[in-house]
Amino acid sequence: MATTAEPVSVNLSNDEIMRYSRHLIIPEVGIEGQRKLKAARVLMIGAGGLGAPVALYLAAAGVGTLGVVDYDTVDFTNLQRQVIHGTGDVGRLKLESARNTITEINPNVKVVGYAEKLTSENALQIFKDYDLVVDGTDNFPTRYLVNDACVLTGIPNVYASIFRFEGQASVLALPDGPCYRCWYPEPPPPGLVPSCAEGGVLGVLPGIMGTLQAMETIKLILGIGQPLKNRVMLFDALQMKFRELKLRKNPDCPVCGTHPTIKHLIDYQEFCGMRAVEEAQPVPEIAGMKQITALELKDEIDAGKPLVIVDVREPNEYQICRIPNSILIPLGELPKRAHELSPEQDIVVHCKMGGRSAQALDYLQKSGFKKVRNLEGGILAWSDEVDPSVPKY
Amino acid sequence: MAVKVYIPTPLRPYTDRKDAVEVSGSDVGEVLQQLVSSHPQLKSHLFTAEGKLRSFVNVYLNDEDIRYTGAEKTPVKPSDTLSIVPSIAGGSPASACCCSRC
Ligand SMILES: [Zn+2]
Numbered sequence: 001m002a003t004t005a006e007p008v009s010v011n012l013s014n015d016e017i018m019r020y021s022r023h024l025i026i027p028e029v030g031i032e033g034q035r036k037l038k039a040a041r042v043l044m045i046g047a048g049g050l051g052a053p054v055a056l057y058l059a060a061a062g063v064g065t066l067g068v069v070d071y072d073t074v075d076f077t078n079l080q081r082q083v084i085h086g087t088g089d090v091g092r093l094k095l096e097s098a099r100n101t102i103t104e105i106n107p108n109v110k111v112v113g114y115a116e117k118l119t120s121e122n123a124l125q126i127f128k129d130y131d132l133v134v135d136g137t138d139n140f141p142t143r144y145l146v147n148d149a150c151v152l153t154g155i156p157n158v159y160a161s162i163f164r165f166e167g168q169a170s171v172l173a174l175p176d177g178p179c180y181r182c183w184y185p186e187p188p189p190p191g192l193v194p195s196c197a198e199g200g201v202l203g204v205l206p207g208i209m210g211t212l213q214a215m216e217t218i219k220l221i222l223g224i225g226q227p228l229k230n231r232v233m234l235f236d237a238l239q240m241k242f243r244e245l246k247l248r249k250n251p252d253c254p255v256c257g258t259h260p261t262i263k264h265l266i267d268y269q270e271f272c273g274m275r276a277v278e279e280a281q282p283v284p285e286i287a288g289m290k291q292i293t294a295l296e297l298k299d300e301i302d303a304g305k306p307l308v309i310v311d312v313r314e315p316n317e318y319q320i321c322r323i324p325n326s327i328l329i330p331l332g333e334l335p336k337r338a339h340e341l342s343p344e345q346d347i348v349v350h351c352k353m354g355g356r357s358a359q360a361l362d363y364l365q366k367s368g369f370k371k372v373r374n375l376e377g378g379i380l381a382w383s384d385e386v387d388p389s390v391p392k393y
Numbered sequence: 394m395a396v397k398v399y400i401p402t403p404l405r406p407y408t409d410r411k412d413a414v415e416v417s418g419s420d421v422g423e424v425l426q427q428l429v430s431s432h433p434q435l436k437s438h439l440f441t442a443e444g445k446l447r448s449f450v451n452v453y454l455n456d457e458d459i460r461y462t463g464a465e466k467t468p469v470k471p472s473d474t475l476s477i478v479p480s481i482a483g484g485s486p487a488s489a490c491c492c493s494r495c
């Protein structure tokens with residue numbers, strides 16, 4: 001790490017001295033600290049919700065080199081929280097949009113872009129050019145990949161993750177410090193990860209957790225204060241409470257323990273049980289499931305066929321958009337409300353994209369409902385194929 | 394004697410949206426058993442079919458990971474708080490979803 005007291009050869013121009021004057025007059029930073037920031041090379045995994053504030057603040061603070069790994073493009077649903085991108089950036093690579101914003105904030109920052117997916121094949125090669133990694137990933141395979149690559153290369157991992165109103169942050173893979181696997185040896189199986197009905201994140205939350213990451217990154221570069229090591233910070237926005245928990249290095253950790261069994265990067269999709277999910281049928285396989293397309297449903301409605309359309313999404317989703325004359329029975333309420341339906345009726349179940357409604361169909365069929373069909377592609381397909389005035393979310 | 398158990402956001406659908414519940418028991422194991430018997434839907438999220446605490450669910454007694462204090466045999470006092478801390482990942486359906494199409 002370029003964070004120790006080794007002499008830093010970079011120099012600051014007069015313009016930079018002016019720009020960073022509020023840093024330079026802090027004794028803990030000063031010219032020497034500002035030079036360390038300029039010499040520092042920080043790799044950000046993801047330019048999304050967490051990566052946005054990290055990039056904005058590290059750029060403004062004068063971190064000399066910012067690597068950004070992100071192959072995704074900006075879409076409208078990102079703008080509620082990914083404040084480094086604007087409306088005009090929709091459709092662009094996040095990496096390019098982030099590069100523009102960073103350069104606008106501070107043209108002294110060198111942005112190195114990697115418009116590719118971080119994989120076991122490229123991770124070590126990319127990591128070797130950096131002093132620190134900031135993990136802003138939103139999925140478990142990449143989380144474990146980043147962790148293991150940090151441990152194997154000895155690069156600290158400034159970590160955060162978020163869910164709805166809650167966040168976690170820690171500095172992992174420091175010398176003698178714990179890693180993510182010490183804390184969570186295994187990822188949850190895909191089936192137990194919250195579904196999209198339970199997902200979502202309040203846009204300010206990644207702002208708070210990302211700025212914590214930016215602060216820890218700058219402290220590590222400057223070598224000041226106490227890093228968030230051997231502890232994890234939990235944040236609950238609704239209670240407005242920070243809680244600190246102890247985090248210990250596990251001597252039996254498979255990657256950073258005393259007898260590691262993981263000595264090179266593995267297949268993280270498989271490790272996280274994702275392989276089977278990806279290759280499975282797009283809709284959970286359900287015996288005897290009958291599907292109906294949005295256009296066929298429209299034709300049957302127009303022909304006056306008696307149908308009961310059951311929307312199994314959550315009430316907040318029903319408020320966003322609905323298919324005319326559908327009735328709302330959220331999937332979780334179906335067992336106690338199935339009596340509202342008659343087994344002899346022609347029923348079409350739907351959700352957002354067809355996954356939850358397939359579960360609903362399975363339940364109804366097993367409960368003796370004979371004429372149930374699943375709307376293929378859910379209400380999104382209805383919006384695409386039948387009624388574009390139905391908003392998508 | 395009752396201790397306060399903090400419920401994380403992803404598990405609140407199974408505790409009537411409550412963020413904390415009071416549960417009695419003399420050690421961590423008893424408290425967790427009591428918790429899942431009053432909120433049965435939590436059971437499969439916290440325990441494997443064999444009844445073992447799942448490896449991606451960490452349980453803290455106050456600020457200490459119970460794996461380092463005697464696991465489920467760790468005794469509890471009335472002033473203690475127990476926190477369930479699952480691993481979390483983002484809020485985007487594409488990455489954190491149970492099925493590829495919901
Ligand atoms: Zn470890």
